[in-house]
Amino acid sequence: MKNIKKNIIEYPYLEKPVEVYERENGHKIVFAYKKGGLINISSWVKTGSINENDINNGISHFLEHLMFKGTSKHKAGEFDRTLESRGAIVNAATWKDYTFYYVTIPKGSSDKNFNDTLNLHADMMLDPVIPDNEIGAPFDLNDPHITTKRERHVVIEEIRMRKDQPWTKVYNLLNKNLYKNHPYKRDVIGNEQIISQISRETVLEYYKTHYTPNNITTIIVGEIEPAQVLPLICEEFDFKERTNAPQTIYEIDKPENETKVVEDYSKINTGFLMFGYLGPKACDIKTSTILEMICLILGQGQSSRFYQELIEKPKNPIFNIISSDYYHFRDGGNIFIDANFKPEKKEEAIEQIKAQIKKLYTEGINEQELKKAKKKLKAGFAENSETVSDIGENIGFYMTVCNKLEYVEEYIKVIDEITLEDIKQTAKEFIDINHAVIAVLMPEEYKK
């Protein structure tokens, strides 16, 4: 095909290399071969709460819901019904850096399922109409007489649901305190006030701005021959003269200079807390991988330091649950420590975590821990190569958040090259206790 760039990527644990194509308009198409009866088709859009402000917070996620409400050719519900009646799983998700839409469907004995899915998926991505009767009229949240409830209400119910989840509450409290200026500070789902009022025109304008060829990567995973279907995908994804979106650049906030503790209360019986730190940009693969390794050593699995030192060994442990994880974001990741604890021991709980963190950057880790972390990270990558949907999500992440898939080729090599000193230095740089933001959710009776 003319004017299309091709790149080949050696992807660990897959039988064949992954093929990446970039069209002249910037639309990327990726093929990963996975033997089996299922095919995953997804399109990843480089927009999420990163492109939102205080006025339109939640619009990316609301648009994600509204994308399922029909096109010029197909009424609302046809997409879901047609594909689900062939055994497909259909859904979408919105996060800080991206929004993605996917269909996983049995391949069947002919090309029909693939062709029809591609046709419907491309149609949904390129021609959402967002009818007035599906989005519903803006309304006053305090008006008890609203009887016609449409998609706005569904999203508001999703917001309500999250308010009843203690882990989500403590995460949101932490997240908004980790940042001062960066759009990452906002909750991806937004709030009821904005969702109840936002207009159809505003949503459509947001769609036109961000759903552009250079912002979209379409990924096909399964037993598919790329040469056969690439022309079809280019034909289905006809962006016409759509103008490409400008690439946004935001400066990430500086870490806190001293430990910041924020507290909230709820009708709960146990205490929930999260430590958070700012990490490097997602494209800094080496540092991000070191931080993944640190989180694994600190708080993943029963041999982790947190589990052994704070739950297993103490006679009367303060913690019910404790773990740590690393989240990758385009402009800078987050290191998290999540814990559930006995509320009467809040101060001790925080001090015990701090002591474990300090030990990490003063004493480092040992060879055995390093070896374990390397093996587990590789096994984790193997695990993420077992289903067509996991492969699609991993590719989507690299293409959208890191901007290139080549990093995946280096991943195993990067893991192998990490040293004990790398761990110690990176811990010192990113997990210094004085840079922590600590969010705590306590039972109401502890409110002073």
Added chain:
Amino acid sequence: MEKYILKNGIEAIIKRNKNTPRIALAMYMGINKDETKSGIYYIISQLMYQGTKTKTAEEIAVYLDENAIDLCIEKKADYLRIKLQCLNEDIEKALEILEDIIQNSTFEAYKKEAEKIKGEFLSDLDSAKIIAQDDYYRHIFQNHSYGTGRQEIINEINLITKEDIINSYNEVKDNSKKNICIIGDIDETKIKQLLDKHLSDLKNAKTKDERKKIIPIENKTISTVEKEDANQAQIFQGWLFPSIYSEEYASIILLNTILGSSGLSSRLFLELREKQGLAYTVRSVYEPCMQGGHFFVYIGTEPKNIKTSIIGFDKEINKIMTEIISNEELENAKNNAIGKRQFYQETNMSEAVLKGYYEFLGLGYTFEEELIEKIKKITAEEIMQTAKKYFDKPAVISVLAPKKYLTESALIC
């Protein structure tokens, strides 16, 4: 795929899936007797990580993590299930640790484990949905082990003695049916040798269920849970349904698909979410166990919508009991249900779990193919008959919300 009988009579399904990096093993161990105190089998499942005659809990954890072996021991309604997964090259190490924990667990740390479980469950019970779900199970399976919730376990776990644990574990280890399914890029001859080497000292026995039977629901039951700070009401409405052995199993699968088991095109989803905007999550669930099962519908909604939601449930249940479904909806449901079943076998572990489960139940590992053929033959009349037969019986409704919304007029529609 083949069935191999170990020297001790335990049946192992062995299947080679080429070019897959990890091997998966699922092992089922039957539970034949009721718990003498709530939580015994759960604490056993947790204590199996906590030390053997030769390894401390920490040594087991380090061994598993260093070798990237995933070990998961689950207490389910009718069995303990061990799921073991590792990179291909580590299968012998994985089977060594499996043998050790099955044969040599000491259960010494039971007091500490009881405290850990209490802490974890208390944390779970800070979720409104889990509180409501536990309440629903308690009422649908009244005085039956299937209905044991977190609160019952919290209340009784400290009464459990080491002797209780060892007696119950020995009962499972020595007097219950066991079976294995192992799938991956394996050398079949070598795997047979390894299974015999590590698991043939176990005793196998036929399942003889001595547990109490499920008590029928005689009257419609409405249970309420007050939670003043709940932003959403949690509503579960359920009925007792038959087990997987039932002749109606295939038609129940279709009934569930049509009503709301998955996806964006089910009746409950379209009516209560898409048309009425009542919820983000609304669905139906059918859970078959060995003695029997249950079928429930669930919604999380603004508390003032309780009445509208229950009326919405009633309307959809009534409709499927009284109106024959169209040929188009029937065909769509069949293709949907059959297509989705491919997902149940996408990974080595999910396939091992499914085939092992069928073998454990005595249905045979080829049951999946038989089931698909049965689904294809189900008629619209059969679905309506099944719906009538079970939905006509008294339901259990469990509702969690702030007190002011739990009024008689909201709940009794």
